Amino acid sequence: MRTPIPAERLQKLQALREKGVDPYPRLFEGAEPIGGFRDRIVDGAMVPVRAAGRITAIRGHGKAAFLDLKDRSGKIQVYFKKDTLGDALYEVYQLLDLGDFIGVDGEVAKTRTGEPTVFAKSFTLLSKSLQPLPAKWHGLKDVQIRYRKRYLDLVSSDDVPKIFLRRADVIREIRAFLDGRGFIEVETPVLHSIAGGATARPFVTHHNALDMDLFMRIALELHLKRLLVGGLERVYEIGRVFRNEGIDATHNPEFTMLEAYQAFTDFTGMMELCETLFANLAKKYFGESRRVPYGELELDFTPPFPRRTYRDLLREHAKVDLEDHEGVKRVAREMKIDVAGLDHYAIANEIFEEAVEPTLLHPTFVTEHPVAICPLAKTKASDPTIAERFELFIAHKELANAFSELNDPIDQEERFRKQVASGSDEVPKEVDVDYVVALEHGLPPAGGIGIGIDRLVMLLTNSHNIREVVLFPLLRRQEGEGPIEVEGEE
């Protein structure tokens, strides 16, 4: 629901205008980050500074006041004194509220209690806030408001901004890492005429001028591999993908994927890349031990990560061999897995997800998946039923997925045809002939990897819901929310 503007704020706004104060002026240049002020203090001297930020507290003392001023870099106390500011400015001060932005000119020094303080000589109102901020101490707990009005969440919490600063840093590190290995960053279409590269229900949209239905991409894969055909050799994209599926603690309908493809290597090259990247990130944020705290857990990112085969893990945790068709059926029955319409390997994969994934705590590479569940992966030279693929599991979740890219156009077309024939609404309705034709022109042998950035950031920020690492997670539109209806001009 929309909250009306409190009458007192409107009255203050009016009073400011009557005093000739512009509540929304245009410029305030030359302010320095508040976080650096503490270090500028010289004992016994007044050091001139200019600051700009939001008022987060006001402690009035008769004809003087202490304010807390906050910018992105930190917070500092500001001292207003009537004698120093003069009567006119002091009257403006009396019309300030928590939440207002002001610019301050003054001198920084310590008070007698040792608190770094800007002793203001003058100040400028930079933006009048008409809505109150959430309470100072308990902060904002209502997740509906936190996610819908993320700006309030960011203002009233010290921890939330840190999560998003780290998210930005993680992405910066990934770019630097890949750029350093000779990858080039590219952008490929979000709107696809065939939503391929993964198994998921797509969002559908429509282009009016072309009168054409389009799908929001569910993966970056097929366009990036076209670029390998074009000779770019090492490409990556960090981009949003969209999957029209359930929402929960680890799934948002739009999420950020990194996909990288490298010519003339295979999935083992991607494994080295992935391991180095993850270990580097853990070292950057958690030191040489590379132990990542996650809830009650401590995840050990020290390389090399264990390599386990799909088949071994299945044997170990489900007590059944991948190729024992009867045994797999029996175990599925025992685990009460609904096997209707599933083939042998799909059933086995259900068992894997149920019995094995919950055991995969520390970073673990799972390899040698059955090729039947990997439509875009090359098979192992020594065994055509096994895919050259790995998945990296951490804290029970799949963080990365990589394989040796299938580059045999005839095999690829055959696998696409089987997918389409399955009639599932999680695979395209038609074969992506355009992609197959690209392969016909020659895709060099290549390794490719996909990494879920949101989940990675969750691990590295000790966040347990994907919404904590997505600035504006998708929520249902609330009653009374949204644009104000305005009479249109005919």
Place this chain on the structure above:
RNA sequence: GGGGGCAUAGCUCAGUCGGCAGAGCAACUCACUUUUAAUGAGUAGGUCGCAGGUUCGAUUCCUGCUGCCCUCACCA
């Protein structure tokens, strides 16, 4: 989609076994020119998520709806 839970002041939360709606912070007024969760005194603030039903009376009980959380299913 199934199951369970939550929705009370701007914020954080009490509360009413069905009988005039409460606190702290924020806001407003007054006092106070070095406080820092400033302090002291006072004031105001509510369609108790929405719509029905039961009842003399519903914020409370019942039904439906909306939104959110947890969980299962699908998925990364």
